[in-house]
Amino acid sequence: MLERTNQNDEITHALSTLSTSISFKSKQMMFDDNRVMETILPALLNELYGYSLRDLNLERHNYPAIDLGDTFKGKAVQITADGSKSKMVDTIGMLEKHGLNNIYVDITFLIISNDQKISYQKQGYNITIINLSDIAKDICSLPTDRFEPIYNYCESQFRSYFPNNKQSIFQPIISPSKDPGEVLSNFLNCNGIDLSDSWYKATVNDVRDNLIELKNILAQLNDDQRWFIFKVMDWSIKHNKDDMNEYCIVPLSHMTTGMHNTRDDYKVKNTADSLESIKILYYNEESWKYDFRHFSISFIRKIEDFNYFCGICVFLNANNKSSNLKDIIIDCDFSFIN
Incomplete structure (x- = not known):
């Protein structure tokens, strides 16, 4: 046909x-x-x-x-x-x-x-x-x-x-969401956050609430959106270790490599636009730090200048748990964060 x-x-x-x-x-x-x-x-x-x-x-x-x-x-x-x-x-x-x-x-x-x-x-x-x-x-x-x-x-x-409903180009998987641990001492220590310092205007409960908020946002996204975020974080963990605590990015070229038809190009653009609309994803032609076109993701709440996406990357890298990134972002299982 x-x-x-x-x-x-x-x-x-x-x-x-x-x-x-x-x-x-x-x-x-x-x-x-x-x-x-x-x-x-x-x-x-x-x-x-x-x-x-x-x-x-x-x-x-x-x-x-x-x-x-x-x-x-x-x-x-x-x-x-x-x-x-x-x-x-x-x-x-x-x-x-x-x-x-x-x-x-x-x-x-x-x-x-x-x-x-x-x-x-x-x-x-x-x-x-x-x-x-x-x-x-x-x-x-x-x-x-x-x-x-x-x-x-x-x-x-x-x-x-649509008949024969096609899978996402980012290989969708859907699982029930789970909340992070109660104490979060490992997560905080890996990111150099000492909440006893008066500079921080936050408590452990604040941090946990912020993580749960992020988890709930992810749970409401579609498969393409979650896999898009996954690919940004995966690239940062593997290729941006020196600046991973400040920037969670991925080159535009990495997101589009291997896509050869207008339908896939449309999905990438449409997914990026949808994430930009909820102020999680940002597209940059270049920046003072990077001279290539790239996407960055950010989720900042109670602690000033602390990007929770970066924090999760740092936590996974420090504990040699990079393989759990999929569990956290795709399955929305934040129980790995402790």
């Missing part, structure tokens, strides 16, 4: 399966996916149809009538699992009640469930009713240069719905 044909099939299967999943969950009054779709779909619809939609609920909680809006084009999108006529009538009524019909007259109802599409029009509006099947069809009809970035985005956001 041609690769493009296979990708078309994957997109169609993923969005079809997603519709079915949302249908079943909606009948059980489980609407979390509906809200998540409101955050995912603006970028997809903008790229696919040339809109400038924004998630209006981010601007105002429970924004009335519509979910996404493009004020320049007067375009509004209501994302709904309810494809009934009464839902559409109520939406237009709410739009008019809040005076939003003065801004938005081009209305799209995007049905994300398996509800049947109906016909509905109202004078003064251009109303379109589409579902995820229509979106899949429009994506599959794109030329290659436009198809690839949208396919990559869908694969990233809807990965669990």
Whole structure:
């Protein structure tokens, strides 16, 4: 089978399966996916149809009538699992009640469930009713240069719905998380931290709480994100021993070596961007210390200038426990830290 044909099939299967999943969950009054779709779909619809939609609920909680809006084009999108006529009538009524019909007259109802599409029009509006099947069809009809970035985005956001769900390029493993030890004397000693010194405005409990916070953040990341962090720390332990207590870095070239297609390149960039957005990862063209492009990771809390990622690297190296890095970062098992 041609690769493009296979990708078309994957997109169609993923969005079809997603519709079915949302249908079943909606009948059980489980609407979390509906809200998540409101955050995912603006970028997809903008790229696919040339809109400038924004998630209006981010601007105002429970924004009335519509979910996404493009004020320049007067375009509004209501994302709904309810494809009934009464839902559409109520939406237009709410739009008019809040005076939003003065801004938005081009209305799209995007049905994300398996509800049947109906016909509905109202004078003064251009109303379109589409579902995820229509979106899949429009994506599959794109030329290659436009198809690839949208396919990559869908694969990233809807990965669990793709057939033959591919493993992460960083070899994902998921395990339950475990808290660090109670005393942490070994961890503190390896990092030269003497909490009895009045300079430190922290206690052992503070340090342990910070480690647990980091563990919980890691546990909420996806597989690609955790493996990305792992590779940064692994490189630092192996190649940056002299400065490991201050810098946890990896050259950009090390992260991209061996990747020869746009899909893998996209995953690296997308993963890096996602970690930058939560202020854990930073990209540097160069610095006073390093004259090559690199990523650095940082997690600083109670103790000023103490980077917990560096602290974990120093601790593992000092105790010849580098092999436990995977347990800590990938499996979120901080019980190795004592």
